Amino acid sequence: MSTPPEALAAAFARLPAHPVRTAGFARFAQTGAPDRRVEAWHYSDLAAVFDAQAAPVGAPGPAALDRALALLAALPRFADAARLVLVDGHFVASLSDAAPAGATLTPFDDALARTDAAGLFAPDGLGVGDAMVGYNSAFMQGGFLAEVAAGGTATIHVAHLATGAAGACVSRLAFRLGDGAGLDLVETFDGDRTQRHAASAFALEPRARASRVAFHAEAEGTVCVETVLADLAADSEFADFGFVADRAFTRRQPFVRQRGPRAKIALGGLSLLGGRAHADATLVVEHDSTHGESREFFRHVVADEATGVYQGKVIVKPGAQKTDGSMKSNAVLLSDGASMENKPELEIFADDVVCGHGATCGALDEAELFYLRARGIPRAVAEALMLEGFAAEALDRIAFAPARGEADRRLAAWLAARAA
Amino acid sequence: MLEIKNLVAGIPGRTIVDGLSLTVKPGEVAAIMGPNGSGKSTLSYVLAGRGDYEVTSGEATLDGDDILGLDPEERAAKGLFLAFQYPVEIPGVATMTFLKAAMNAQRKTRGEPELSAPDFLRRVREAAKSLSVDPEMLKRPLNVGFSGGEKKRMEILQMALLEPRCAILDETDSGLDIDALRVVSAGVNALRGKDRAFLVITHYQRLLDHVRPDTVHVMSKGRIVTSGGPELALELEKNGYRDHVDAA
Numbered sequence: 057m058s059t060p061p062e063a064l065a066a067a068f069a070r071l072p073a074h075p076v077r078t079a080g081f082a083r084f085a086q087t088g089a090p091d092r093r094v095e096a097w098h099y100s101d102l103a104a105v106f107d108a109q110a111a112p113v114g115a116p117g118p119a120a121l122d123r124a125l126a127l128l129a130a131l132p133r134f135a136d137a138a139r140l141v142l143v144d145g146h147f148v149a150s151l152s153d154a155a156p157a158g159a160t161l162t163p164f165d166d167a168l169a170r171t172d173a174a175g176l177f178a179p180d181g182l183g184v185g186d187a188m189v190g191y192n193s194a195f196m197q198g199g200f201l202a203e204v205a206a207g208g209t210a211t212i213h214v215a216h217l218a219t220g221a222a223g224a225c226v227s228r229l230a231f232r233l234g235d236g237a238g239l240d241l242v243e244t245f246d247g248d249r250t251q252r253h254a255a256s257a258f259a260l261e262p263r264a265r266a267s268r269v270a271f272h273a274e275a276e277g278t279v280c281v282e283t284v285l286a287d288l289a290a291d292s293e294f295a296d297f298g299f300v301a302d303r304a305f306t307r308r309q310p311f312v313r314q315r316g317p318r319a320k321i322a323l324g325g326l327s328l329l330g331g332r333a334h335a336d337a338t339l340v341v342e343h344d345s346t347h348g349e350s351r352e353f354f355r356h357v358v359a360d361e362a363t364g365v366y367q368g369k370v371i372v373k374p375g376a377q378k379t380d381g382s383m384k385s386n387a388v389l390l391s392d393g394a395s396m397e398n399k400p401e402l403e404i405f406a407d408d409v410v411c412g413h414g415a416t417c418g419a420l421d422e423a424e425l426f427y428l429r430a431r432g433i434p435r436a437v438a439e440a441l442m443l444e445g446f447a448a449e450a451l452d453r454i455a456f457a458p459a460r461g462e463a464d465r466r467l468a469a470w471l472a473a474r475a476a
Numbered sequence: 477m478l479e480i481k482n483l484v485a486g487i488p489g490r491t492i493v494d495g496l497s498l499t500v501k502p503g504e505v506a507a508i509m510g511p512n513g514s515g516k517s518t519l520s521y522v523l524a525g526r527g528d529y530e531v532t533s534g535e536a537t538l539d540g541d542d543i544l545g546l547d548p549e550e551r552a553a554k555g556l557f558l559a560f561q562y563p564v565e566i567p568g569v570a571t572m573t574f575l576k577a578a579m580n581a582q583r584k585t586r587g588e589p590e591l592s593a594p595d596f597l598r599r600v601r602e603a604a605k606s607l608s609v610d611p612e613m614l615k616r617p618l619n620v621g622f623s624g625g626e627k628k629r630m631e632i633l634q635m636a637l638l639e640p641r642c643a644i645l646d647e648t649d650s651g652l653d654i655d656a657l658r659v660v661s662a663g664v665n666a667l668r669g670k671d672r673a674f675l676v677i678t679h680y681q682r683l684l685d686h687v688r689p690d691t692v693h694v695m696s697k698g699r700i701v702t703s704g705g706p707e708l709a710l711e712l713e714k715n716g717y718r719d720h721v722d723a724a
Contacts (some may be wrong), residue, residue, distance in 0.1 A: 422527065428563040428574070430524050431634060432552035432582035441577060444616070445568020 067111035068194055074168055076178050080193025080351075087187045095184065099365040099397040100336040105279045105305050110251050112195045113223035117174035120144060123219040124151060127247050131466075134242050134458040137213040145227040146198035157238075159210035160203045167201035167230065176201060176230040179287035183311040183340075188281050192255045196228035207262070213242045218278070219250030229256045232446055233264035233292075240456040241268045249275040255283035260292035262316060267295040267460040271466070274304035276331065281307045290316030290345070297324045297454050299463050301470050303331040304364075310339045314348040314376075320427065321350040323455035325461070328470045329362035329394075336365035340360040341355070343376040350379075355450040356387040357443055358394040369401040371408050375469045381411035388446055389419055390439075440471045477502045477673040478523075478642050481536035483520045485655040491532070492518040494698030500642070500691075503670040507684055507709060508677045510695035511717045516677045519559055519695070520646040524558040525551050525629035538642060553585035555641025559631040559648050566618040571630075574618045575600060598675070607663045624651030624686055632663040644675045661686030681713035696721045 069082050089106035090097035090406040115473055116124065124143040128151065133139070138156030141148050147164065155161045163164065167173060177196070183189035204210045218225050234241055252274070266286075275278050286294045298308045312321050327335040341350045356364035366385040387396040400413035420442055428438035447467050478500040486492035490517045494600055500506045510516055522529045523536060525548035536544050543551050546625075566574070579599075580590045591599070604611060607629050619627050635643055645664065649657055664674070664687050676687060684692075684706070693700045693710040694717065700709065702720045 266666065401584075405599075421564075424566045425566050426524075426526050426548060427560065427566065428578075430526075430552055430558055431546035431574075431578035431638065432549050432585065432713050433577050434549050434581060435547070437577060437581060438549075440708075441574065445566065445570075449568050 060329040061108040063109045063111055065340045067450040071195070071197070071379060071411070071473060074173075076174050076193050077196070080190040082186050083184065084194055089191075090187050094187070095337060096367070099332065099367070100305075100307050102188065102281070102307065106445055107224070107251050107279075110222070110224040112219045112226045114195060115146050115198070116143040116148065116219065116221070120219040120221055121148065121151070123248070124148070124217045127217045127219070128215065130464050131244060134213045134462065135211070135423065137211040137240070137458065138240060139215060140200070141215045141217065142227055143199065143217050144221050147200050149150075156210045156212050157201070158204055158208040159212065160205070162201040162203070164197065164199045164201070166264065172383040175258055176232055177228055177257050178283055179257055180315065182285040182287060182313055183283060183476055184308070186309070188253065189255070189285075191281055192226060192228060192253050192281075192283055195224070195226040195253070196255065197226060199227045199229040201230040201232070203232045204234060204237040204239050207236045209238040209386035210275030211240045211243070213393070216243060216252070216254055217244045217375070218252060218275070220249030220250065224251040226253045227255070230259075231256065231266065232259045233266055235261045235263060237261070238264070239266040241266065241393070242271070242456070242459050243268065243278060244271045244273070246273050247275065248349045249277045252278060252280040253384055254280070255285065258284070258287045259288040260286065260294060262290045263292060264289070265293045267456050269297045269299065269454055269456060269463070270308070271462065272298070272300040272302055272304070273466075274302045274306065278302075278304040280304055282309070284310035284312070285306075286312045288312070288314050288316060288319040288321065291318045292316065293320040295322040295453070298337060299466065300325070300327040300329070300335045301466055305334045307336045307338065312339070313342045313344055314350070315344055317345045318347045319345070320455060321348070321359040323350075323352045324367065324450055325354045326447050326450040326467075327356045327364055328447070329356065329364055329472070331362060332342040332360070333362040334365075336367070338365070338367040339369065341370045341379070341381075341459075343370070343372045343379045343437050345376060347378045348376060348380070350381045352383040352385075352454055353450060354385045355447060357390065358387060358396055359390040359446060361393040363394075366397070366398045366415070367399040367444055368403070368413070369403065370411065372402075372404040372411065374405045376406045378407040379406065379411065380407070382412035385415045386446070387417040389417065389445065436475045440475055444471060477504070478536070478675065480527055480536045481524070481534055482533040483536060484530070485519065485529055485534075487529060492698055493522060495534070496695070498693060498700055500675055502673055502675045503521075504691065505668065505674040505676060505689045507686065507689035507692045508512050508675060508695050509679065509709060509712055511721060514695045515698040516695055517646055520558055520644045520677060522549055522643060524556065541697055550579065550640075552565070553582050557635050557640035557643040557644045559628075559635060559643065561646040561650060563619050563627040565620045567620050569618045571614045571616060571618045572600070574680055575634070575637060578634070582638060599637060603633050606666065607633050607636070608659050609633055620638060625653065625656035628652055628660055629656065629663075632660050636663060636667060637700045641671070642673045642675070643675065646677045647678065649678055653673065657683065657686060684709045694720045
């Protein structure tokens with residue numbers, strides 16, 4: 057596809073011009089939605105499920121807001137985190153809590169008008185080579201900018217709700233953390249079947265710390281592309297964890313750059329997949345300074361006809377000496393029809409680094425199952441115990457306690473549903 | 477109690493247990509000795525129900541009920557316990573979670589109520605103390621990073637908590653130093669009683685110095701070739717298996 061379909065071109069023409077949009081649309085227009093011929097999308101054929109006629113959904117009307125209220129009622133609270141609600145990609149202040157303590161919120165359009173908007177919403181050119189980052193840049197709307205001032209802290213829950221409106225939910229959020237600032241962020245993805253394109257951008261100044269957990273519980277048949285862009289200055293720390301337990305087509309793609317020395321990156325995920333679910337975690341970590349640390353830890357539990365994908369690319373640029381990188385991806389397949397694609401990659405252009413990776417994929421160990429059963433534990437319970445243990449090792453990467461509690465609850469619910 | 481008649485079993489294409497018959501009465505401690513490769517461990521796995529072994533013919537009953545047609549968990553709930561020669565490490569499964577799941581699963585099968593948390597903790601603490609099991613071990617994932625001796629003590633701890641009718645100890649003495657052997661043996665002896673039977677599989681006399689058997693059986697080429705009293709073990713220690721094996 058050399059030009060985007062007319063529906064999208066027309067939708068783009070209606071949006072206010074902005075350099076980030078224009079560059080994004082140009083990138084998307086080069087290839088359209090990627091298919092298997094694009095290496096980074098080889099295991100997730102987005103072109104096959106992408107609805108090229110789906111223009112971004114407009115601001116929600118009364119029916120959408122009613123539906124959003126019902127969806128909100130079923131969502132957990134994360135301790136005292138301020139809850140900010142996006143309906144079909146649009147921030148809705150009337151459904152949201154007051155601005156979170158410790159953070160300043162700027163509405164999306166106002167933020168995009170700022171002279172530093174490009175650096176906040178599309179930091180440091182991260183992900184510019186990806187067509188779907190381009191798509192999101194072209195059509196982004198209705199999110200917000202949250203800024204945590206130097207030395208401050210904030211706790212935020214962003215609820216992304218899809219109300220089944222025709223079209224695509226496209227949103228972008230930006231977070232700027234000042235020197236030494238701290239942010240604990242949870243993003244939840246729920247609602248009716250949709251095409252969702254959500255992106256969150258993070259600019260971390262020196263010594264800032266951000267932790268983020270994304271919970272996906274999308275409707276069956278939803279196509280969700282979730283992008284994370286994070287730019288880390290010296291001594292900052294960024295942690296992102298994706299929890300996927302649904303029957304959707306999910307692509308999570310963090311692009312993270314260590315721009316300053318001694319910054320730490322921790323990316324993790326747990327996917328619990330059944331039916332014909334497809335969950336892809338594809339990440340790019342760039343170490344562009346010295347003494348950086350990156351940890352990737354991903355686990356997939358794949359049942360029925362579902363598919364899991366992990367692609368991790370860690371790039372150690374020339375001069376990024378003393379980088380310490382470790383990448384692990386493990387999968388358990390619970391049926392003959394389940395499949396997993398693992399592709400860890402290291403590109404190292406510095407000579408004084410420690411980097412390693414490991415990937416495994418297999419069924420539950422029969423010797424371990426027999427040991428448990430020989431103690432009187434029925435097979436289904438023994439399997440659940442082992443899966444719980446397998447999954448919990450990934451969840452141990454979640455530092456924000458309320459999010460960990462919610463992850464434990466969702467894991468238990470998934471295991472119970474499987475045993476039933 | 478445990479009755480095995482003409483049992484033939486093995487892996488596909490290879491018979492390992494070949495027409496074995498054996499009876500263990502309530503209250504009895506029966507020892508099975510034999511050279512490497514005689515089929516001792518296979519017998520223990522077949523009785524416990526491991527899936528990769530198949531039974532070709534023969535029968536095995538516990539308290540008169542067939543066990544060969546049961547799943548491993550059903551055999552355990554009937555009171556069969558296997559102390560593994562090589563206890564399996566299970567990363568991610570906390571030892572306490574496992575113990576509670578095992579005790580309650582068996583109670584559920586027997587129609588008994590679940591243990592309360594305080595009752596469970598008390599039982600585990602008492603058993604751990606008597607077997608010199610470090611409480612820190614109970615906080616770790618099951619058997620992960622345990623030494624050989626710690627793993628064997630954990631097996632006996634499980635046996636003490638599950639109170640089986642019939643326990644099979646598969647080379648529980650292997651890998652134990654003298655002190656650990658004493659602790660483990662004391663744990664086994666504490667569980668001896670008129671309603672409980674033990675099948676003790678070992679290469680060596682030394683375990684039998686501590687856990688004194690009522691009967692001793694020599695296994696060779698998949699069957700029992702000689703049976704006798706405790707004195708048979710002493711004779712084997714002195715003269716080796718050759719006389720019995722050659723006679724088989």
